Amino acid sequence: MTTTAAVQPTKQxxxxxxxxxxxxxxxxxxxSHILRDVDLTVSRGQMVCLIGRNGVGKTTLLKNIIGLLSSREGVINYDGQPINAFTADRRARAGIGYVPQGREIIPRLSVKENLLIGLEALGNRAPKAKKEIPELIFELFPVLKTMLSRMGGDLSGGQQQQLSIARALMGQPQLLLLDEPTEGIQPSIILDIENAVRRIIETTGISVLLVEQHLHFVRQADYYYAMQKGGIVASGSTDQLSNDVIQEFLAV
Amino acid sequence: MLDGLINGIFNGISIGAVLLIVALGLAIVFGLMGVINLAHGELMMLGAYTTYVVQNGFKSFGDGAQDFYILAALPLSFLVAALVGLALERSVIRLLYGRPLETLLATWGVSLILQQFVRSVSWAMTFGLLVVCLLLFGGRAALSKLANLGPRQKLANFVVLVLSAGIGVTLGRSLNGNDALAKPWFSARNVDVTAPSWLQDSISVTDTLSFPAARLFIIALTIICLVGTFWFLNKSAWGLRIRAVTQNRDMSACLGIPTKRVDALTFALGSGLAGIAGCAVTLLGSVGPNLGSNYIVDAFMVVVVGGVGKLVGSIVAALIIGIVSYILGSGTLVLMLPSSEAIQPLIDTATFFATTSMAKVLVFALIIAFLQVKPAGLFPQKGRSVEV
Structure with missing residues (x-):
């Protein structure tokens, strides 16, 4: 099966x-044994949050999902299909969007070019004609509209974070991986980012796997998994997120 | 006086243009990708030999056709060098990304192989190599399609390699008995490419001022290659991918860019530009197996002085080095100094360096001194995007 055949539009x-x-x-x-027997499920349209203190393997887990790291032990099924053997670029074209820790904006491309690069994840479905940035991106992140010609590396941390999420959305992913999107961001922008993520889920119906330390954001998720020493030690609905769990797994 | 100045600047620019067209491919391969490719000069050499072959082909059509061989030779040199570069990337360089020392040694080996290849290539050798390649790759493809060998795949591949090499070498050796087939195509001696007649003239502007057409042609060709490269890197879809991958490979892959294809394409582009440079330098001198090694140092020099990763830097560096070399080497400096007793030692020094080879020594010394002051070159990369 080719990658393009495996990919469907987000609303299906x-x-x-x-x-x-x-x-x-x-x-x-x-x-060193970083991830230990991890089992995790993200249902369609669900927002799942992964919590745990620093260094327990959350980022390593996300990197295994997108394909920057790969392991022979265990199976990663995406959309009903094992993707362990896929390279990172193939996983991206299959519909996994990745917003990494540290944002990884390409510094000497303009903001517009950084966004257009996001279209690569569409593979053969990318528009052949003039490539444009959909209006939804600017509705979610109005700040980007004013700085399209600025270099990506010159943006502030908060702006880069918004650009990083917007870039992932350009590829119309079915599953969005967000690695600490509020880390080191000023509080007013944290709220913007939270609202944007909520609107993305409402308008596109995609699934989200979020790694987060910020309690307010964690509570937006439907379900949580808590990690300790490379393994999943607790999980449940975020409605029942007790103070004990918060105390134990969030660095607050 | 004015004529002399214009003449000096023209000659400087024309030396700079040769340096630049030679360095342009390297600015992509070394500057953007960070691959130290010592076989870059040999890719130029292949371009030059392609030009020679194309010219001989056009000769058989008669004198009229002879004048236009270069129009066919340019794209063909690009193609041949790009294809060899592609093969080099897929077979050697791909395995060595991020390991500069190993790359340096391996590509040096490749450069020696290519030099010897043009010395001894003959029909017998070509047939032998073709048979090896066909048997090897055909055999492997057939094996992986027909039989699922699992862990024994490696052993089977090795057996195929030994068998096909054996058959190919035997065939090559037996064909070598035939004198016609064993005769080398080029041999180790230099061959000459005759420039088309319209490039052998000079264009006179005044009585004392005239520009050789071949030099003007190289300047024009350099400008076309530069504009083309800039356009491709900055305006095309593949150019955007190349710029993304060279700046952040992992993230580019996570965004869905096929990074391996981008690497191969970038390397092929740089190699193809080396082929064009090889075609251009056939207008200046004869073509031999060592042609590449004469230019490779100059090419690295331009890229390093300009600042690795900056095409603009390479342009400025090539022009400055070209003009300085000419002014020193031609003795223009001696003429420009007023003759007086007070600065006689200075005049003597300038006279001492007023030959091409001594000028080169002085230019190298100046570059070494310059790199002490600005180790990252004329246009160092700034800010957080700097990578080692």
Whole structure:
């Protein structure tokens, strides 16, 4: 099956397979055992939050999902299909959007070019004609509209974070991976980012896997997984997120 | 006096243009991708030999056709060098990204292989190599399609390699018995490419001022290549991908850019530009297996002085080095100094360096001194985008 055949537009009839299903994933950096038997499921249209203190393997897990790191132990099923053997660019074209920790804006491309690069994830579905940025992006992040010709590397941290999310959205992903989108961002922009993510889910119906330390944002999710020492140690609906769990797993 | 000045600037620019067209491909391969490709000069050499072959082909059509061989030679040189570069990237360089020392050694080896290849290539050798390639790749493809060998795949591949190499070498050796087939195409001696007649003239502006057409042609060709490269990198879809991948490979992959294809394309583009440079330098001198090694140092010099990763830097560096070399080497400096007793030692020094080879020594010394002051070159990369 080619990658393009596996990809459908975001609004589709709900299929039976969950968007993302990880089972028995183990990952090693050399000798050290970073991820231990991780099982995790993200259902369609669901927003799942991954919590845990620094260094427990949250970012490593996301990198395994997008394909920057890969492990032979365990299965990562995306849209009902194992993607362990896929390279990162193929996973992106299959519909996984990635907003990394540290934002990773390409510094010497303009903001507009950074956004247009996001279209690459569409693969053959990319518009052949003049490439334009959809109005939704500017509705979500109005600040970007005024700085399209600025270099990506010259933006402030908060602006880069918004650009990073917008760039991932350009590829119309079905599953969005967000790695600490509010880390080191000033409080007013944190709220903007939270609202934008909520609107993205409402308007496009995509699934989101969020790594977050910010309690207010964590509560927006439908479901949570808590990690400790590379393994999942607790999970449940965020409605029942007790103070004990918060105390134990969030660095607040 | 004015004529002399214009003449000096023209000659300087024309040396600069040769430097620049030679360095342009390297500015992409080394500057953007960070690959130290010591076989870059040999890709130029292949371009030059392609020009020679094309010219011989046009000769057979008669004198009229002879004048236009260069129009066919330019794209063909690009194509040949780009294809060899592509093969080089896929077979050697791809395995060595991020390992500059190993790349340096491996590409040096490749440059020696290519030099020897043009010395000894003959029909017998070509047939032998073709048979090896066909058997090797055909055999591997057939094996992986027909039989699922699993862990024994490696062993099977090795057996195929040994068998096809054996058959190919035997065939090559037996064909070598035939004198016609064993005769080398080019041999180790230099061959000459005759410039088209319209490039052998000079264009006279005044009685004392005339520009050789070949030099003007190289300047024009350099400008066309520069504009083309700028357009491709800054305006085309693949150019955008290239710029993204060279700045942040991992994130580019996460956005869905096929990074391996981008690497191969970038390398092929740089190699193809080397081929065009090879075609251009056939207008200036004869073509031999060592042609590449004469230019490779100059090319690296231009890229390093300009600032690695900056095309604009390469342009400025090539022009400055060209003009300085000419002014020193031609003795223009001696003429410009007023003759007086007071500065006689200075005049003597200038006279001492007023030959091409001594001028080169002085230029190198100046570059070394310059790099002490600005180690990152004329246009260093600024800010957080700097990468080692």
């Amino acid at each position: 009839a709900p299929a039976t397979a969950p968007m993302l299903k990880i089972s028995g994933l183990n990952f090693y950096y050399g000798e």
